[in-house]
Amino acid sequence: MSLDVVLFTAIASAIAFSALAVVFSRNIVRSALWLLFTLIGVSLLYFLLGAEFVGATQLIVYVGGTMVLVVFGVMLTAQQQFLKIRIRPQEWLVAGILASALFVLLVTTSFHLGEGKNSPPAEPMPGSGPLGVGFLTQYLLPFEIISVHLLVVLIGAAYLARAKRRPGGNRD
Amino acid sequence: MTELGLTPYLCLGAFLFCCGLLCIATKRNAIGILMGVELVLNAANVNFVACARYVPQFALEGQVFALLVIVLAAGEAAVALAIILNFYNNHSTVDVDKADELKG
Numbered sequence: 204m205s206l207d208v209v210l211f212t213a214i215a216s217a218i219a220f221s222a223l224a225v226v227f228s229r230n231i232v233r234s235a236l237w238l239l240f241t242l243i244g245v246s247l248l249y250f251l252l253g254a255e256f257v258g259a260t261q262l263i264v265y266v267g268g269t270m271v272l273v274v275f276g277v278m279l280t281a282q283q284q285f286l287k288i289r290i291r292p293q294e295w296l297v298a299g300i301l302a303s304a305l306f307v308l309l310v311t312t313s314f315h316l317g318e319g320k321n322s323p324p325a326e327p328m329p330g331s332g333p334l335g336v337g338f339l340t341q342y343l344l345p346f347e348i349i350s351v352h353l354l355v356v357l358i359g360a361a362y363l364a365r366a367k368r369r370p371g372g373n374r375d
Numbered sequence: 376m377t378e379l380g381l382t383p384y385l386c387l388g389a390f391l392f393c394c395g396l397l398c399i400a401t402k403r404n405a406i407g408i409l410m411g412v413e414l415v416l417n418a419a420n421v422n423f424v425a426c427a428r429y430v431p432q433f434a435l436e437g438q439v440f441a442l443l444v445i446v447l448a449a450g451e452a453a454v455a456l457a458i459i460l461n462f463y464n465n466h467s468t469v470d471v472d473k474a475d476e477l478k479g
Contacts, residue, residue, distance in 0.1 A: 207379045215387050222394040222414060231404050238410050241391075245417050252384075252428045257441050261420075264445050269413065269452045276406050276456040280463045290401050298400035302393040309389035317382030320429045328428060329435050334442075337435050345439075349446050356450035363457035 210251055218244035235277055239270050253323075256331040384425030391418035405459045405469045409452065416448045 221244065224237040242265045249258030329337075338346045391414055398411030420441045427437020463469055 205378065211379055211383060215383065218387065219390055222391055225410055225414065226394050226398045226401070231407055234407055234410055238413065241414065242417065245391075245421060248384075248387075248421060249424055252424050254424050254427065254438055254441070257420075257424055257438050257445075260442055260445055264449050265413075265417075269449050272452050272456055273406060273409065273413075276409070276459060279460060280406065280469045290403060295401055298397050301400065302397040305396065306389055306393040309392065310386050313382050313385030313389055317380050317385055320381040322378045322380065323428050324431050326431070328438070333435060334438055337439060342439050345443060349443055353446060353450055356454055360453040360457040363454070364460045 207251070211248075214244055214247050214251065218248070231277055235270070235274055238273070239266065242266050242270065253328040256334055381425060381429040384429075385422060388418045388421040388425070391415075391421065403470050403472055405462065405471050406456075408471065409455050409459070412455075413448060413452070416444055416451075420444050 218241055221237045221240040225234050225241060228234050228237060242261065246258045246261040246266065249255075249261060395411045395414030395416075395418060398414060399408050400411075402408050402411065423437045423441040423444070425437075427433050427435075427441070430437075459469060462474060466473055
């Protein structure tokens with residue numbers, strides 16, 4: 204067994220365990236914490252694959268930004284009665300059957316797709332230099348669209364989440 | 376198995392996707408559903424980066440699209456949380472089953 208296989212097995216089982224814990228923990232704060240571990244595990248997986256820039260971006264944007272947003276959302280909305288909302292068993296049954304059927308389908312497809320790709324090619328992944336050049340030449344249009352999109356989204360989010368004044372003058 | 380192929384990564388991506396789907400389907404807390412969406416997007420990203428590593432023609436494209444997905448996920452989380460906060464301000468709950476005013 205090579206080092207890659209050992210590392211992949213460790214990271215993948217950590218990711219799978221924490222993803223399951225996100226689904227099955229009743230408490231929404233614990234779900235958020237397990238989601239944090241899942242995201243960190245995925246970024247470790249990117250480092251293992253040799254995509255350092257994507258791994259670093261995942262750590263900075265997801266773990267540093269999106270998770271903080273989610274935790275703030277939990278803090279601003281969670282009160283004791285909403286922390287644990289009960290789910291009926293038949294909903295679990297239907298969702299579980301759907302998800303496991305889809306999982307079997309996807310794994311079958313994965314085995315077809317992965318045929319013949321048993322070892323990674325020798326040349327390393329392009330690093331941040333080729334990525335930056337690519338973003339400013341070949342992928343300039345998606346890059347610009349996504350920058351404007353991000354600006355629009357942030358203005359829209361600030362507009363939606365602003366503190367409103369009621370006609371009486373009381374703030375929400 | 377002595378060498379690591381593409382298949383284990385794709386299977387992990389499939390597993391993450393199904394976890395996210397299960398999360399979206401079973402949680403009634405709106406923020407829990409948002410977490411499920413994040414899991415689904417991460418599953419797609421794992422597939423993108425794994426294919427970028429194993430298919431030489433996609434070495435750049437896979438990473439570019441993974442980065443775009445990360446940015447889109449951040450924007451989606453911001454808007455969704457703003458909507459959830461607005462809903463919470465109006466209804467004092469985050470239970471998505473209570474959001475049924477648009478039902479016919």
